[in-house]
Amino acid sequence: MSLIEELSEKSINDEYFRELFSKAELLSAYNYFHIKANNLKEKELLDLLRFADILSRSRNADAQNKAYKIISLLVGNYKDDSVFRAFANSVLTKLGNFPALKFLEVDGYSDENPSLELVFEKYTKEIFQKIPGSSLVFTDSQYKIFESLKNSNHYSFSGPTSLGKSFILNSFIRHLIEVQKVNENIVILVPTRALINQTLLQLKKEFSNIKEYRILSHPTVPESFRFEGTRYIFIFTPERLVAYLADTSNPKVGYLFVDEAQKVVAEKDSRSPLYYHAILQAERKSIKLYFASPNIPNPDVFLSLFDKSTEESINIKSSPVAQNRYFLDLLEQHCRLLSDLGDEKDIPVNFSNRNFSDWLKLLSDNQSSLIYCNTKTDTIQYALSVSASLPYKNDERIDEVVSVIKEHLHEKYYLVDCLRKGVAFHFGNLPQRIREKVEILFAEKAIDYVFCTSTLLEGVNLPAKNIFILSNAIGLSKFTDVDFWNLAGRAGRLTKELSGNIICTRIEYKNNRWKNPEKDLTVVKNKSISPISPSIINGKKKFFENVEAALTESDFTRKHTTDDERKVWSHYANIALIHEIRQEDSTLRSNFISKKGGSEKVLRDMSLQNEVPEKILSSYSIIKAKYQNKIIRYNRLEELTLSSDVSYKSVLQALETLCDFYSWDKEEVGGRNPMYRSRESLKYYAVLMSNWMDSTPLSRMISTAIDYYTKNGHIWDVDQLIDFNPKDKYQINLVINEIISNIDNILRFKLKNYFGNYYELLAEKLGEASAGKNWAEYLEYGTTDYRIIELQNIGIPRHLASYLLKNYHQYFKFYQGVLVEVEKGNLFKVMDQSAVEFKELLEVI
Structure with a gap:
């Protein structure tokens, strides 16, 4: 161990250092909660800054984070102090945190008389770490990753949410195009459609000077773009990547960048098998793979899934933005600071007559704030509650968005009421047009607060100074450490401030609302994250036994299983069968055979019984092979083709046909919001589908649905059927949210998959000329x-x-x-x- 590392280790464990660090944390907390506090004594300030200087020279991530945290804690009180400025510039330069240095310089708090050594170090880093095609400079960690990417054909890296993973990947893509001149097509894989357009617009803006590349988000390359020499950057979800790779006429892809890679192995996400399947299809075509994920301590796990060398990986633990953690209990009326030293400190705040809206306004203090509420219902209701206590905002930008919402959705949509008060709500199913405008209003500080669901965990870029976390769960599941720190990592904006605030807030006695603080706060207090150990590798929790049960349609190992668990097992079962048919080695198939006796025979027997072409099974891996075989063996398929007639009657007939073929009464009845409740629900989807495929504007679809429910007389509200009142604003919003959710989840995902598979099977058996129309295309694009x-x-x-x-x-x-x-x-x-x-x-x- 070097002398500086010994010194930094002694410093971190020194009682005097811990005392000073604790005082700085309390001083910052008191300022944040508007409590009067005494500044540090002159000697204490100088000693703490000296500790920061020592720690900043270490290569240990904990030491570096502590050094940076000291600067962030003191900047509010001492930014005018020349001694502080000198140390701050020295520490940030040694850490290579140029965005933080830029923040100090913009605010006029740089060091007027830096040492020659410091000037040289800064100058050297600014030259070597300059970002290609930009005036900006990489942080030390970003530069380390960037250089590794340049020298690798596959790579996996992870780090704090504030590390700027997308920023690094975009810089590397620019390097590939402008410096290495690779002349190959590129795919960026994102978790959901909600993230596609944000990434698309960002890349179009950043790469506007790169004329030889087109940026696209659909798996069909337009003929007007197929010029000689044209290359493409695609932004795809896993299903779009599968569709693109299935079409052999599409241009060859050379690079695949997987953003939010933790989704590949997320055990409670029913889409994770599709991620695995899509990436494996790409890997089989010799595409270079790169993975980026938040906070994962063992990012090499993604490489091992696809049989790549695990040495090409790195986990960055140092963060370019510091974060302060608090637990604010409005029920028991106490507040705690969760210290970076591992202990807790009470903050003597005044709770008298202050509700959540008061605290939100006080602690935001004219800075941007996100409020995480878990469910869509809570997100909207909390947003309405807070907005009711606020004055109207006079802002032309808000007025413009309100006009768009009224025209695009409905004049009584709750978002209109919220925006007029400087508040918004944000969730994945919110129409792309509206969601983007909300994000712009927030970025431009036209609105102050955004209430949100776990869409932020998908990688949606909405950083803020403060994040209030009102629930300790995603859906019905408690936060994992990865989920919490991915969410909490949104607190603090790189280049905008040195730190952010995480305020876990309890405002009601309910499950998943910090009901048991001592237990629920464990994930908040513990900043270490456990390594990922995917079931597909280790077979834990009888994973492979349940995959075999899904294949053979026998009982699962547990009597009570969730809908997501059953979907995951069934999907992996389908993928394992595809690999067997191909006689293809894979992590899934190899581990299934080696860890579960008899599974090789099960796969072989099912492979021999299969009549569906492997290409179709692979394109629709989410659908069980038995249903696909049932359709291809049906003797009168020519009577059941689909035409371009998308009237209500034709759509209902088609839905009934597919319902019977694919047994929706068995396969689509699970979960809190099942696609299939009864045969009657097909009539509702027939109305929705007919309008959507006929290019009907969303606002008119909503009006049609309101008329439908008025005639029907009832509507589902959560888990009960209630009388429908077309004049009730709550019920109108119920209809709107149901429609935008069903278009996104049911029409453009579930039904699109079923109709796409149905068409492919018809084309295989009858020939493309006799197969009729592919309604999957109509469902994806919302038009004929x-x-x-x-x-x-x-x-x-x-x-x-x-x-x-x-x-x-x-x-x-x-x-x-x-x-x-x-x-x-x-x-x-x-x-x-x-x-x-x-x-x-x-x-x-």
């Missing part, structure tokens, strides 16, 4: 109009494509159903440049 589909493929969203073709169709040239030209110059000249649609078009085209 090929022109609207073509415009969506080049990046124009559904609502905007409809608007443009209705008002400016002459500027779009089609030939035999293919878009061949967009007269952008003439189009921009005639459009109203103050219109919302014009601004939206500029972002995407």
